[in-house]
Amino acid sequence: xxxxxxxxxxxxxxxxxxxxxxxxxxxxxTWAGASRIPGPGGPWGATxxxxxxxxxxxxxxxxxxxxxxxxxxxxVRRLPFSVVSEDDLAALERIVPGRVVTDPEELExxxxxxxxxxxxxxxxxxxxxxxxxxxxxxRYCHERNLAVSPQGGNTGMVGGSTPVFDEIIVSTxxxxxxxxxxxxxxxxxxxxxxxxxxxxxxxxERGFVMPLDLGAKGSCHIGGNVATNxxxxxxxxxxxxxxxxxxxxVVLADGTILNCLTSLRKDNTGYDLKQLFIxxxxxxGVITAVSILCPPKPSAVNVAFLGCPGFAEVLQTFCTCxxxxxxxxxxxxxxxxxxxxxxxxxxxxxxPVQESPFYVLIETSGSGAGHDAEKLSGFLEQVLxxxxxxxxxxxxxxxxxxxxxxxxxxxxxxxxxxxYVYKYDLSLPLDRLYDLVSDLRARLGLHAKxxxxxxxxx
Amino acid sequence: xxxxxxxxxxxxxxxxxxxxxxxxxxxxxTWAGASRIPGPGGPWGATxxxxxxxxxxxxxxxxxxxxxxxxxxxxVRRLPFSVVSEDDLAALERIVPGRVVTDPEELExxxxxxxxxxxxxxxxxxxxxxxxxxxxxxRYCHERNLAVSPQGGNTGMVGGSTPVFDEIIVSTxxxxxxxxxxxxxxxxxxxxxxxxxxxxxxxxERGFVMPLDLGAKGSCHIGGNVATNxxxxxxxxxxxxxxxxxxxxVVLADGTILNCLTSLRKDNTGYDLKQLFIxxxxxxGVITAVSILCPPKPSAVNVAFLGCPGFAEVLQTFCTCxxxxxxxxxxxxxxxxxxxxxxxxxxxxxxPVQESPFYVLIETSGSGAGHDAEKLSGFLEQVLxxxxxxxxxxxxxxxxxxxxxxxxxxxxxxxxxxxYVYKYDLSLPLDRLYDLVSDLRARLGLHAKxxxxxxxxx
Numbered sequence: 001x002x003x004x005x006x007x008x009x010x011x012x013x014x015x016x017x018x019x020x021x022x023x024x025x026x027x028x029x030t031w032a033g034a035s036r037i038p039g040p041g042g043p044w045g046a047t048x049x050x051x052x053x054x055x056x057x058x059x060x061x062x063x064x065x066x067x068x069x070x071x072x073x074x075x076v077r078r079l080p081f082s083v084v085s086e087d088d089l090a091a092l093e094r095i096v097p098g099r100v101v102t103d104p105e106e107l108e109x110x111x112x113x114x115x116x117x118x119x120x121x122x123x124x125x126x127x128x129x130x131x132x133x134x135x136x137x138x139r140y141c142h143e144r145n146l147a148v149s150p151q152g153g154n155t156g157m158v159g160g161s162t163p164v165f166d167e168i169i170v171s172t173x174x175x176x177x178x179x180x181x182x183x184x185x186x187x188x189x190x191x192x193x194x195x196x197x198x199x200x201x202x203x204x205e206r207g208f209v210m211p212l213d214l215g216a217k218g219s220c221h222i223g224g225n226v227a228t229n230x231x232x233x234x235x236x237x238x239x240x241x242x243x244x245x246x247x248x249x250v251v252l253a254d255g256t257i258l259n260c261l262t263s264l265r266k267d268n269t270g271y272d273l274k275q276l277f278i279x280x281x282x283x284x285g286v287i288t289a290v291s292i293l294c295p296p297k298p299s300a301v302n303v304a305f306l307g308c309p310g311f312a313e314v315l316q317t318f319c320t321c322x323x324x325x326x327x328x329x330x331x332x333x334x335x336x337x338x339x340x341x342x343x344x345x346x347x348x349x350x351x352p353v354q355e356s357p358f359y360v361l362i363e364t365s366g367s368g369a370g371h372d373a374e375k376l377s378g379f380l381e382q383v384l385x386x387x388x389x390x391x392x393x394x395x396x397x398x399x400x401x402x403x404x405x406x407x408x409x410x411x412x413x414x415x416x417x418x419x420y421v422y423k424y425d426l427s428l429p430l431d432r433l434y435d436l437v438s439d440l441r442a443r444l445g446l447h448a449k450x451x452x453x454x455x456x457x458x
Numbered sequence: 459x460x461x462x463x464x465x466x467x468x469x470x471x472x473x474x475x476x477x478x479x480x481x482x483x484x485x486x487x488t489w490a491g492a493s494r495i496p497g498p499g500g501p502w503g504a505t506x507x508x509x510x511x512x513x514x515x516x517x518x519x520x521x522x523x524x525x526x527x528x529x530x531x532x533x534v535r536r537l538p539f540s541v542v543s544e545d546d547l548a549a550l551e552r553i554v555p556g557r558v559v560t561d562p563e564e565l566e567x568x569x570x571x572x573x574x575x576x577x578x579x580x581x582x583x584x585x586x587x588x589x590x591x592x593x594x595x596x597r598y599c600h601e602r603n604l605a606v607s608p609q610g611g612n613t614g615m616v617g618g619s620t621p622v623f624d625e626i627i628v629s630t631x632x633x634x635x636x637x638x639x640x641x642x643x644x645x646x647x648x649x650x651x652x653x654x655x656x657x658x659x660x661x662x663e664r665g666f667v668m669p670l671d672l673g674a675k676g677s678c679h680i681g682g683n684v685a686t687n688x689x690x691x692x693x694x695x696x697x698x699x700x701x702x703x704x705x706x707x708v709v710l711a712d713g714t715i716l717n718c719l720t721s722l723r724k725d726n727t728g729y730d731l732k733q734l735f736i737x738x739x740x741x742x743g744v745i746t747a748v749s750i751l752c753p754p755k756p757s758a759v760n761v762a763f764l765g766c767p768g769f770a771e772v773l774q775t776f777c778t779c780x781x782x783x784x785x786x787x788x789x790x791x792x793x794x795x796x797x798x799x800x801x802x803x804x805x806x807x808x809x810p811v812q813e814s815p816f817y818v819l820i821e822t823s824g825s826g827a828g829h830d831a832e833k834l835s836g837f838l839e840q841v842l843x844x845x846x847x848x849x850x851x852x853x854x855x856x857x858x859x860x861x862x863x864x865x866x867x868x869x870x871x872x873x874x875x876x877x878y879v880y881k882y883d884l885s886l887p888l889d890r891l892y893d894l895v896s897d898l899r900a901r902l903g904l905h906a907k908x909x910x911x912x913x914x915x916x
Contacts, residue, residue, distance in 0.1 A: 184777050184888050207781065229730075242733065243701025271742075272687075275700065275733030284729075296780050319642055322754050323665065326825030327785040367784030371829040430642050 067112050067119040070164050078165045081147040084124050088144060092126060092168075095136045099127040099174065110151055110169050113159040120163030122149065127174045131249055131257055131288040137170055138286065139255025148253075150286045152193065152224030155216035157425070160281050161224065170286060172223050178202060179289065186294040187246060189261065192223025192287045208294035211238035215409065223287040229279030236458050237330040237365060238295055241278055247291035248274040252284070261291050298330070298365035300372045303401045304380060306389040307356030308334075311434040313388045314358050318430070318457045320388065321362055324379040328372050331363035333408045335454035336437065340407070342450065346417040347410055352403075353391040360389070361408050369396075411454055419449055430457060525570050525577040528622050536623045539605040542582050546602060550584060550626075553594045557585040557632065568609055568627050571617040578621030580607065585632045589707055589715055589746040595628055596744065597713025606711075608744045610651065610682030613674035615883070618739050619682065628744060630681050636660060637747065644752040645704060647719065650681025650745045666752035669696035673867065681745040687737030694916050695788040695823060696753055699736055705749035706732040710742070719749050756788070756823035758830045761859045762838060764847040765814030766792075769892040771846045772816050776888070776915045778846065779820055782837040786830050789821035791866045793912035794895065798865070800908065804875040805868055810861075811849040818847070819866050827854075869912055877907055888915060 070076065082088075093100045101107060102124055111120045128134045141148050149167035163169060172193030179189040186208045190199060196217040200210045214220060214232040224230075226248065229241055238244060247262040260274040277284055308314045314334050321329060337357050343349045353359070366372040373396060383389040395401045415421045428436065437453035444451060528534065540546075551558050559565060560582055569578045586592045599606050607625035621627055630651030637647040644666045648657060654675040658668045672678060672690040682688075684706065687699055696702060705719040718732040735742055766772045772792050779787060795815050801807050811817070820837075824830040831854060841847040853859045873879045886894065895911035902909060 182887075184773060239697060239701045242730070243697045271734055271738055272700070272736065276729055278730065280729055296784060298784060315642060324825060326754055326756060327823075328825075365785075367782060367786075368829065368833055371826065371833070375826055375829070429640075 067116045070118040070120060070159075070162075073118075076164055079147070080145075081167075082145045083166065084146060084168065088140075088146065089124065091140055092124070092137065095140065096126050096128050096133050099129075101125040101127065107169075110154060110171065111162060113162045114155055115157060115159070118159040118162055118164075120149070121166050122163040122169045123166055125151075125169040125171055127171050129174045131175075131251060134170065134175075134251045134286055134288050135255045135257050137168075137255075138251050138253060141168060142254045150227075150282045152221030152227070153195065153216065153219040155220045156224070156228065157423070160228070172221050172286075172288075175223075175288065181206065183207075186296065187291060188294050189247075189289065189291045190222060191289050192221060192226075194222050196220050196222055196225060203294045204297055207297050209234075209297045211244040211293065211295055212241065215412075222290050222292070226278055226290055227280065227282050227287050233331055233456075236332060236456065241292075242275060244293045245274070245278060245290060246293055248277055248287055249289035250274070250277050250285040250287050257288075258285065261289055298367060300364075300366050300369035301330075301401060302364045302369075302372055302376050303395045303404045304362045304376055304392060305352050305395070305404045305407070306360045306362070306380075306383065306392040307353040308358040308360055308389050309387070310357055314360055314434075315430060315457075317360055317383050317388045320383055321379060324382065325362070325364055325375055328364040328366035328375060329362070330365040331361065332457045333361040333455065334457060335359050335361075335408060335411060336434075336452055338450050338452040339411050339414075339454050342414040342418055342452070343407055343411060346414040349407055349410065352393045352407075356390055359407070361404060363401075363405075408454070411452075415450075415452070433457075525574045528576040528578060528617075528620075531576075534622055537605070538603075539625075540603045541624065542604060542626060546598075546604065547582065549598060550582070550595065553598065554584050554586050554591055557587075559583040559585065565627075568612060568629065569620060571620045572613055573615060573617070576617035576620055576622075578607070579624050580621040580627045581624055583609075583627040583629055585629050587632045589633075589709060592628065592633075592709045592744055592746050593713045593715050595626075595713075596709050596711055599626060600712045608685075608740045610679030610685070611653065611674065611677040613678045614682070614686065615881070618686070630679050630744075630746075633681075633746065639664065641665075644754065645749060646752050647705075647747065647749045648680060649747050650679060650684075652680050654678050654680055654683060661752045662755055665755050667692075667755045669702040669751065669753055670699065673870075680748050680750070684736055684748055685738065685740050685745050691789055691914075694790060694914065699750075700733060702751045703732065703736060703748060704751055706735055706745055707747035708732070708735050708743040708745050715746075716743065719747055756825060758822075758824050758827035759788075759859065760822045760827075760830055760834050761853045761862045762820045762834055762850060763810055763853070763862045763865070764818045764820070764838075764841065764850040765811040766816040766818055766847050767845070768815055772818055772892075773888060773915075775818055775841050775846045778841055779837060782840065783820070783822055783833055786822040786824035786833060787820070788823040789819065790915045791819040791913065792915060793817050793819075793866055793869060794892075794910055796908050796910040797869050797872075797912050800872040800876055800910070801865055801869060804872040807865055807868065810851045810865075814848055817865075819862060821859075821863075866912070869910075873908075873910070891915075 071078070089100060089102065104123075107122060107125055110125055111122055112118070126137055128137060138148065140146075147165070147167040148170055149161075149163040150170045150172070151161050152172050154161045172191070175191040175193035176195065176198070177191045178194065178199070179191065181188050181203065183206060186203070188199065188203060196210065196212070196214065199222060200213070200217065203210060211234060212225060212230060212232045213234045214225070214230055220230075226241055226245055231240070247260050249261045250258045252258060258273065277287060306317065308317060318332055321332060335358070337355070337359075340351050340359055344351060351359075364372050364376055376394060380389075380392050380394060384392055393404075395404050412423070426436065434453055437451055441448075441451040529536070547558060547560065562581075565580060565583055568583055569580055570576070584595055586595060596606065598604075605623070605625040607619075607621040607627050609619050609627050609629045612619045630649070633649035633651035634653065634656070635649045636652065636657070637649065639646050639661065641664060644661070646657065646661060654668065654670070654672065657680060658671070658675065661668060669692060670683060670688060670690045671692045672683070672688055678688075684699055684703055689698070707719045708716045710716060716731065735745060764775065766775060776790055779790060793816070795813070795817075798809050798817055802809060809817075822830050822834055834852060838847075838850050838852060842850055851862075853862050870881075884894065892911055895909055899906075899909040
């Protein structure tokens with residue numbers, strides 16, 4: 001892959017488990033076309049590419065006037081699907097009356113991904129309200145051989161949520177009803193189009209939290225979170241969606257409704273088919289409803305921010321932290337010195353500790369504020385005393401906590417102000433994680449303005 | 459199902475999420491035949507039955523002289539598989555030299571389940587050491603149309619690990635090697651035949667624990683745990699195997715080795731095929747290796763034992779407990795008064811609190827002994843003060859902890875001394891859980907000596 005890089009990229013970025021990147025020009029980004037092919041084996045006849053390439057993405061600056069059509073930019077070919085006719089529109093109107101969008105202006109946004117790297121030319125968007133309507137739509141499209149592109153909040157970083165050609169967009173925007181919430185078990189059942197932040201608010205008012213949290217929470221839909229098996233900031237504490245998603249309702253391509261919407265914490269009846277849909281990015285069916293287990297809301301949250309002399313010390317700090325903080329550890333994020341420099345330069349955020357080669361943000365969430373603060377203090381004494389960290393600060397109030405989190409959460413923003421960014425979401429064995437950054441830094445030399453690394457350890 | 463009960467069962471038992479039951483006579487237990495059919499749609503031509511029935515099991519007292527052959531006891535018919543010939547034995551001997559068992563005495567134990575309810579008549583048991591050998595065996599059997607029954611520790615409660623007719627038993631006993639363990643991440647990779655207790659010891663010496671624990675840990679194989687999606691005593695704290703199993707190696711029926719043995723905590727590359735094998739009970743392939751995430755070992759463990767005036771209070775205690783103990787709560791078990799009576803009568807175990815309609819055992823596991831004890835005391839004050847519990851006791855030393863756990867763990871033993879037991883492993887919504895016991899108690903009246911309920915809330 002490296003051999004295809006042109007020698008002009010100003011910024012490179014590796015993000016351990018969440019990523020985005022900006023490229024130089026359309027011509028130089030032809031390989032990125034493969035990255036937007038939805039999930040494992042989408043319906044489009046694109047040429048194969050390595051998993052690394054497929055997981056990356058690129059973006060032009062947000063001021064770009066017009067996004068080039070995907071079909072013109074990349075070597076993808078339209079498969080022989082039918083073209084939407086007037087009769088089709090009339091039939092679809094009967095299925096979702098008043099919710100068939102054909103206005104070109106209204107269709108502009110859903111045809112483009114939010115990183116503005118790809119653009120489809122869909123001429124129809126449908127807004128079903130129920131699973132039955134989704135089923136009718138898919139059955140009709142299946143019979144008529146019409147291509148469909150399901151869309152949630154359209155917040156994905158790899159262009160998987162926008163059409164490539166003239167697919168019919170099936171939007172989950174109006175499927176935003178909470179079906180039930182159980183105050184004892186914390187089991188939430190809702191439609192796929194519920195916005196993550198709205199769900200968070202809803203369950204937090206009832207003493208629970210959503211088991212996942214993302215930067216895009218204000219727009220992303222829970223159905224899309226599940227379809228992409230989103231990890232996010234609470235992965236360390238609450239684990240994968242594979243454990244917290246209890247059930248799914250999915251409509252298959254032919255319109256069959258698959259009801260795996262159990263609310264039991266464990267259900268060993270038959271094969272666990274729902275697992276196939278988690279992370280399958282809409283290639284196997286459209287997720288229409290989700291049953292998810294919400295953990296109780298922690299009553300105390302603390303954040304520590306440390307400077308570490310090397311990546312080996314970051315890893316050792318992680319081990320020490322897991323041992324001493326154990327059950328209250330809810331986030332462990334690292335960033336390198338270059339991230340911090342850029343955050344300082346472009347966002348005027350001050351580094352709260354002495355300048356160091358690496359920085360670590362540790363969050364605890366527990367049920368006893370005093371206990372948690374004591375544990376954190378003990379841990380800080382240990383890592384500062386042993387030289388694993390050279391400096392550290394502790395935040396227990398909401399304002400300071402937000403300030404420390406901003407250093408980590410706003411890295412992407414700082415980088416985007418620095419120039420074009422290529423961003424990769426990679427999962428690597430812990431002890432080899434940072435090698436990627438060092439090796440690439442050595443390899444690119446002056447060709448890249450920055451090669452930086454940050455992300456979560458889990 | 460109820461209409462088929464004969465009016466002579468001395469004891470009935472409902473176990474929330476782990477079960478066993480003893481019946482009166484062979485004739486009366488014909489329906490139980492269906493329960494031993496392996497997993498969802500086994501190869502045997504048994505008649506269909508309800509999920510409830512399929513999850514139950516029955517057992518004769520262990521002093522029973524001989525277990526009747528499954529094929530004679532139940533209406534199952536052998537499908538047209540080939541019969542093992544001398545040529546087959548020679549071929550198998552070439553695949554696993556010196557590890558083809560045909561001695562009838564040696565075959566007795568693996569032909570019978572440990573509850574002694576079902577018996578197969580297999581004449582060959584193979585002991586492969588590697589996945590390649592398993593692949594060769596399955597490829598050969600597939601080509602020769604020979605039926606195969608994979609077997610781990612043979613500790614299952616529903617007879618799914620023993621042959622029904624003359625299937626070749628493929629035992630994982632010799633596949634007991636630990637492949638790797640990562641001291642930072644806690645990721646263990648091992649062969650499927652590793653005994654759970656041996657793995658526990660291994661990782662505990664390194665500061666970690668296995669994410670599951672079962673009564674059968676001294677014999678059960680990790681491959682069988684995964685194949686049956688075993689829950690067990692640590693489910694509340696560490697969640698489902700669907701989250702903690704990171705990867706699997708599986709040999710399909712035709713001998714294809716499917717390598718999904720990733721060790722990454724999150725891997726979104728392609729479909730997560732390994733999920734299909736978790737809980738599929740060997741019907742889709744033989745699990746040969748497992749990659750599993752071990753959590754750090756907690757440094758402090760405490761147990762509280764409470765008496766509650768009703769099941770509604772048990773549920774409210776659970777809610778309070780989740781709120782106040784949060785991240786350190788590692789087990790919440792309940793048992794009714796009849797369980798306690800039988801435990802006292804047959805095992806001479808004294809009830810440590812005042813007599814109550816219900817009892818609750820709460821375990822905490824944390825990283826700070828002092829903090830945990832303080833949290834537990836606060837919780838006890840709350841539930842005793844509000845009347846949710848009428849009496850309670852707290853154990854912080856190992857001896858007392860074991861004593862309290864024995865009250866819950868030895869219920870099965872106490873019941874088996876009381877008479878024949880029918881035992882069901884059921885998952886039900888929390889607030890309707892105990893209705894099953896009350897309703898059945900009312901329905902059976904004097905026909906049952908005891909109808910009792912116990913198990914975990916999650």
